[in-house]
Amino acid sequence: MTEQLQTRVQDRVAEIVFNRVETRNGFVPQFLAEVIEAIKAADNDPKVRAIMITGNGPDFSSGGDKKFLREILSMSTDDVIRNVYGYFQGVCRTVKTCAKPVVAVINGGAVGAGCELAISADFRVVSKSSFFHENWTAIGTIPPLGGMFLLPRLVGQERAANIIMRAQRVYGEEAVRIGLASHLVEDDAKLREEGFKFALDLAGRSPNAMRVAKVALRRSLDSTLAGEWEFNLLQQGTLLHGPDFAAALDAIEAKRVPTY
Incomplete structure (x- = not known):
């Protein structure tokens, strides 16, 4: 990892911290390749039970790095799809499909690709000054990294149409009220601390059940529903014969x- 990305594992929580403060944690493909690598490393680390992602500086992420966005104008469509969105969409895929729970702790703005x-x-942990901003239509594009699918379901x-088509910002309190965030931290200064506690709670739960x-x-x-009844029953049968269920019963009795 470079100085642009800070990582550590503490109390079974992997912290991944964006550190491109001079760009308000703007994204470029090379940086996102590092983020993908860090998430995969945490996912494969048996000492890690939960992953927390946040940013240094005033914002979680301002989205695509402004200088890089200018470079896209000279790229072919194939280059944009293959080289750019291989990383921009790739990091969202990696977060969504990794086996361990991921908590995004939103300091300041999560804009564009940062919002996606x-x-x-x-899970998302926010303060009153945190905000989500799908600003894509304001610059003549659309959210291509998963938000168009996930937001309506959240x-x-x-509400998703307002957030996407009208590029409306959603601040911390409203985000919790409408189900876009899980937990509101009253004091901005304690956001990362409280976000870590949220991730720590997940890390203490059954890793097999979480997966x-x-x-x-x-x-x-x-x-x-029919398909999920069948899938969940099969998985439940495995979990009921696993070590975590037995450990939970022992703990209840004691x-x-x-x-775990």
Whole structure:
């Protein structure tokens, strides 16, 4: 990793911190390749149970780096699809499909591609000054990284239309109210600390149940109830014979918190 991306593992939580402060954590393909590598490394690390993503400086991410966006004008459509969105869409895919729960801690703005990445996470922790901004139509484009699919399922069709088609900002309190974020931190100064506690809670839960639940929830986005009944029953049968369920029963009987 370079100085643009800071990573550490503490108490079974992998912290991935954007550190391109001079660009308000603007994205370029080379940087996103590092982010993808860091997420995959955390996903493959048996010491890691949850992943937290946040940014240094005033913003989570301002989206595509402004200098880089100018470079796109001279690229062919094939180059944009293959080289640019291979990383921009790739990082959202990596967040959504990794086996471990991902918490996006939104300091300041999550704009454009930064908003799409935040929406790809399993949970979002915000403060009152945090905001989500799908600004794509304001610059003559659309959100191509997953938000067009995921947002209506999070907040409903009409709210998603306002956020996308009218490029409306959604600030922290409203984000929690409409289901776009999970937890509101009253004090901006404590945002990262509280975000870490949120991730720490996930890290203390059954890793096998977390993995299966994440797959099942992702499948439910475009599956059928009959299909998910069958899938969930098969997975439940495996979990009931696994070590985590037995450990939970022992803990209940002993009136203590289970250790996985």
